[in-house]
Amino acid sequence: MRSFFKYVLATVTGIGIVVVLFFFLVIGIIMNALSKVSSSSETDVPSNAVLYISLNHEIPERTSENPFDGLNVPGYGDVKSLGLNDIVSRIAAAKEDSRIKGIYLNPTYVNTGMASLKEIRDALIDFKSSGKFIVAYSDNYTQKAYYLAAVADKIYLNPEGALTFNGLSSSVAFMKEGLDKLGVEMQVVKVGTYKSAVEPFILNEMSPANREQMTAYLESMYRSFLANISDSRKIPVDSLRMVADNYLLRNAEEAVRYKFVDAVMYKDELLTTLKKRLDVAEKKDVPSVSILDYTGKSEKEQTGSRIAVVYAYGDIVDGEGSESNIGGDRFSRELRKLRRDDRVKAVVLRVNSPGGSALASDIIAREIELTKKVKPIVVSMGDYAASGGYYISALADSIFAEKETLTGSIGVFGLIPNFQGLMHNKLGIHLDEVKTGRFSDLMSSPDRPLTEEERAIVQGEVNRVYGTFIGKVAQGRKISTQAVDSIGQGRVWTGEQALGNGLVDGIGGIDRAIRAAAAKAKLNDYKVMYYPTVKDPFSSFLGTSKERIKAWVLEDDLGAYREYIEQLRTITKSSGIQARLPYSIEVH
Template sequence: MKSFFKYVLATVTGIGIVVVILFIVLIGIVSSAINQLGSSSENLVSANSVLYISLNHMIPERTSTSPLDGLHVPGYGEMKSLGLNDILSRIAAAKEDDRIKGIYLNPTYVNTGMASLKQIREALLDFKKSGKFVVSYSDMYTQKAFYIASVADKIYINPEGSLEFKGLSASVTFLKEALDKLGVEMQVVKVGTYKSAVEPFLLNEMSSANREQMNSYLQSMYRALLTDISASRKISIDSLHQIADAYRIRNADDALRFKFVDGKLYKDELLTMLKKQLGVAEKKELSSISLLDYTGNGQTKTAGARIAVLYAVGDIVDGEGTDENVGGDRISRELRKLRRDDRVKAVVLRVNSPGGSALASDVIAREVALTKKAKPIVVSMGDYAASGGYYISALADSIFAEQETLTGSIGVFGLIPNFQDLLNTKLGIHIDEVQTGKFADLMSSPDRPLSEEERAIIQVEVNRVYQTFMGKVAEGRQMSMQNVDSIGQGRVWTGKQALELGLIDGVGGLQRAVAAAARKANLTEYRIVNYPTIKDPFSSLLGSSKEKIKAWVLEDELAEYRQYIDQLRTVARVSGVQARLPYTVEIR
């Protein structure tokens, strides 16, 4: 009877939680619908307005349509973000919008990669060509925030604020000692001197080869960052180096002394200044609209030739995948559709992926090659397009990346965990089995190490996949296999380095790739259509609300420790030969 009441109580509690969640979601949907019906940007934007941009939110490649985005969940705050695609398009729209007189930047923590950051910065520079002003103000600037802010005509800081400028650092999280304590041995078979994706499971620090490559691409990124800041703030690159190396900027006074900012102001003083600049009376409110709410006033073309932008974002996985990763079947199917669609005259494959399954990468690469025979296909690389991300790019007509993009990493590996010590010694669990062949349990028995013969078999397959990978690169980039191998071996390069090595064709963001695709298709007028089609809000709700709420809880409870959980979960999902970057590389 006690058990009966326990299960009844658990059921009732579960139903209650579901009802509460659905009620909250319903409120969010209704509020969103009302906002969309009655508060379009056309109605929200007044004449003589300022566009407010903070960027203090997650910046995915594309804006989500889930009704949970922007919803306030009790205890977890509001989760609202804008995709890179909409950030760029809205800044471009504001450039042409006569109601928008300037931009008020308010960045503090900019949560995106260096290549995406560069594209936003370029969009702001383009906005300034209109003659409109860009002013930046923040209580504190992180390095990424200051990099964005450096485009502004004037930069201001709170008198008691701080500005971070000390150079870039990159770190890798190593799990070997933790795995040793758990009794887990990670058995690795790989090709590539620099293929460092497996190092976190084998070592407690970087190998000399990995340290060499990380230092190389970090220095390349740093030079690009200093060059941009130097041009905007009129401070020599040598001076910037010295300031960072000596950590001379620690507070607002230091930032002003070294001309990183133009003044120290409190928020009310900044608003007063903006009112004067716009001719607004002191007692009146400054008219402004957030980039999150602004959609521009341009008309979207609905007919004519199309350039398709196909997004391949996240880990590359076998099968269908989800919206958060690159499913081999799903992306290859999209490429087939676009190849057969007569309205689509060219395809831009937008790749932002650290790689993943070598098999899924090959499936997608095959469709890229077939599409190339039918119509132009150009690759635009985001923050990452490495290993499997480069695999699916190599056969395109042209490849563009930002200087800060991490790419290359031409190499593969196999990862086979051995839980013998954990199961047998620590947990007292033993597995026994019978089999019909000598290798029937190859890579399926979790409680024993690989034999030398089994390891040799796997090594042969890993070598074969590497040869196939190099062959695709050699074909696509018109290189010899020897040349590919010399710049391969799993080594990671920045976009700037990749251009010098012939791995890409040019430096630039998505807009440049689209322009290149248009030229190849002989198009002067066209409209851009994004694929895969984003699910409608209700489908998104039914398919991902549980995952969204779990993600919120995980983010709130674990904060910076979440990366370690994600890393272990990635290991658990890995199967087959992998072509991927190191699991955790943080650049700050």
């Protein structure tokens, strides 16, 4: 009996502690939200100021409300971050803001894709067109950071710092040997010579076809990368290649020698330089405002009819999905509302997705097709708009991508794990069953391989879905299915290559897509509205905390290896036939 009361007391105490902690957590959220509301008016920007930009944080497509902004809460972080949308719009606002005289760019590590990086770079170049200055300074420049810094009027580097410039690379983690040791066989059914999403699970190295496509799109991306830097720094492309190929930038002095930076200096010397530019007394601080806090509005704010910008980012999944992915049902419902809204005269679909469920992709594509009959719909592609991401784009009136965008990957696959070796030989687990027909357990028995007849059935469905996919692309792009198949087969293309083979209509970011949509709708005055509506911080906290905490635990335990576990989990959890980009592509 004594032990019973001991356990009861311990349980009650535990519950009490949880309730108290939750109470203080909610109070903290409310107080944090109230403090944001009280400071939501325009930030006090000093006159004669510089806009400080570091971008030393993750850059999602859109800024999301963080209820723990500034608090070190697991899963939410303690660093403020901005989405690509706000970074670009705030730079544009600073261009028109008479209080802002220039930009102090302080990039070291920029955590975003090459296409998103190009949009930020273009915004900085547009800022310079106003006659205002940009000065870049860092202790160390990664290649992505330098790609941004190259637009500056002057680039400075710490005397003991470094500038990495050695070419682009992209690697793939292959898991077959590890799966073999576990006794797990991945059974693959696919269409497309280049559809290599399944390769990490069935091979230990790239197939020749995959190596061919990776080399082609990486070189295309690299040409654009070098051309943009060459244009900004007036260094010939051949010289840039020579420096990278021979790894000549080994210290700060060599960065000056090869004209990648203008001078080396310490931070105090930089501040003195900025004070001279701004005509500020040496004893005073440099007047500045961080882009994280700057909320200046462009004086060219538009009014009138609406253009709806709809963000589609993350994996494409069946059902409702969540804020971090594209749920087929939820997203098609959003498009349906906009199609029926007479105030909305055109739609811009911003796609940043590696694909996912073929079924969900088709559901969304149907709404795109119906919307196109009522009002113009234009696609703007981000870092990725491949496989299912291209599926949902194909039927739009026009498609725009950056040269660095990865798109195409028109192909489908099915991946059926066979855990027989793991269950029988490693764990000693055996399943037995009864069934009413030959195919009652098709793809539901994890401890046996597919029979030849079952594999033929699945292959037939994969072929059918691929036929539907290329048919939608042929319809949208107004070319034959044979032509689509010749550039399909799962092959990944950059935006530059896609422009050449007819998969996209033009090169440019979301601003160009908005202008194209306005032109198609014959609009001169319009207001841009963004969808889906961002949830309030408290709703977001209640809805996504579990996923955030799980991601934080994985990150804390596995660090850089987390992405491989996430990749394996995403593929093995995916049901139905998939239209997905080959693995996770990260360019370094």
